Amino acid sequence: MKDVKAIFAGTIYTPSEEIRDGVILVEGHRIAKVGPREQVKIPAGATAIDYQDRTVVPGFIDIHIHGAVGHDLMEATPEAVSAIGKYLARHGTTSYAATTVAASLERTLNAAKSLGEIIKTSNVARVGSDKITGAQPVGIHLEGPFLNVKRRGAHPASQIQKPSTELLEKMLEAAGGxxxxxxxxxxxxxxxxxxxxxxxxxxxxxxxxxxxxxxxAKSAIDAGATHAVHCFNAMRPFMHRDTGIIGAVLTDDRVSAELICDGIHVEPAAIRLLVRAKGIERVILVSDSLSGAGMPDGNYRLGNFTVHVAGGVCRTVEGNLAGSTIMLDAALRNLSAYTGLSYRECLPCVTTSPARTLGLENQKGVIAPRADADLAVLDQQFYVTQTYVRGRPVL
Ligand SMILES: [Zn+2]
Incomplete structure (x- = not known):
């Protein structure tokens, strides 16, 4: 018989519904059923797991992350991916898009190829094996190299390239889909x-x-851009007679906006402005975290260069902000505190909305029949106490 778990929870946020005294029936790696306890028939032989005093939510999805615990995803080794995945899982994240930084062509192609192979062989979401424990990479986010040198943030100026379909073609080929x-x-x-x-x-x-x-920016949106990367950061500043890219992003519903919600990258008032302009369902929390996340203060690698972390704040040698050390669990609690919206109202920003960006909306970011059993178990203060990746507890 298949591995069947009945996960009882004081509260379940699916997140579109709130279920009190509910149960999630997990068969193998998928959710079979979810509902109030009295409405779900538990099959004989199911393993009962009791989270009566806890809240269970979909596992979080991070579509912009460079690294953690001393590893950068540009290393693109199974060891780095496993170490990062375990750390992410401790913070409720169950899947992510491995994000590159501008680097030499050789290094970018090697990273894309190795990450692509890891994703294809280990990513149970799309293929069906179980090699990586912890959060799983479900795709590659190519951050650059076609960036504006003036707004490069921590990306090295020497590695920024002119837009080229040939170059992108090579990168896509290396990434193998x-x-x-x-x-x-x-x-x-x-x-x-x-x-x-x-x-x-x-x-x-x-x-x-x-x-x-x-x-x-408007021309890009008309041409099919649907997403704004770490909104407000590394963008032409908003002025009332020159609103720039931020003006276009804030006022166009076709675009979703990433937000680094650590209280350092963007002030709370700007976060409230973003949420009012976009609606909470078009705001996507990202960590943009670096190898220094989950580590003591010190010097860490981002791709091929060094950043300094002090008090959780990452800066390049020039003093530019360079990614973060925050994880989505804390970012979500911050978002709720900064906006006054409830935790549940903010949940789409780390679940359904990033799943939609990745084209995985029926499979990830939702507690529903046939979706992957990616779950985060939270205490009363919304701190993660257990995480399930495709039906398996990983903490
Ligand atoms: Zn960036």
Whole structure:
């Protein structure tokens, strides 16, 4: 008989529904049923697991993450992916898009190839084996190299490239069909052509690390960009007579917006503005975390260069903010505190919305029949006490 678990919970946020005194029936790696305890028939032989004083929510999805616990995803080894995955799982994250930084062509192609192979052989979500424990990489987010040098943030200027479909083609080929998001600066010469090419290959295109005017950003959205990368950060600043890319992102419903919600990258008032402008369902929390996440203060690698972490804040040697050390569990609690919205109201920002960006909306980010049994178990203060990845407890 298949491994069947009956997970009883004081509260379940699916997240569109709130179920009190509920049960999630898990068969193998999938959810078979969810509902109030009295409405779900528990098959004989099922293992009962009791979280009566806990809240169970879908596992979180991080579509922009570079590394953690001393490892960078550009290392692209099974060891690095496993170490990062275990750390993410401790914070409720169950799947993520492995994110690259601008690097030499050789290094980028090697990373894309190795990550692609890891995703294809270990990613049970799309293939069906069980090699990686902890959070699982479900695709590659190519952050660059077609970025604006003026807004490069921590990406090394020497590795930033002019938009080129040939170069992107090489990267996509190396990734072997696992690339899912491309971030580019739309104002660069040739960027719209690359954008359309990426869309034709099934990628979501994010605009970011950009000095685009309002009109330039609008043209990119018209051409199929659906996403804004770490909104407000590494973007032309918003001015009332020159609203730039931020003006376009805030006022166009076709675009979802990433947010680094650590209280350092973006002020709470700007976070409230973003949520009012976009609606909570178009805000996607990302960690943008680096290898220094989960480590003591010190110097860490981001791709091929060094960043300094002090008090959880990452900066390059020039003093630019460089990614974060926050995880989505804390980002979500922050978002609720900054906006006054309930925890449940904020949950789509780490579940259904990133799943939609990845095209996995029926499989991830939701507690529903046939979805993967990716779950986070939370205490009364919404701290993670257990995480299930495809039906398996991983803490
Ligand atoms: Zn970035």
């Amino acid at each position: 696992t690339a899912c998001i491309l971030t580019l600066a739309p104002e660069l010469e040739g960027a719209l052509e690359v954008l359309e090419f990426a869309r034709s290959r099934g990628l979501q295109v994010g605009i970011g690390h950009s000095n685009a005017t309002y009109e330039e």
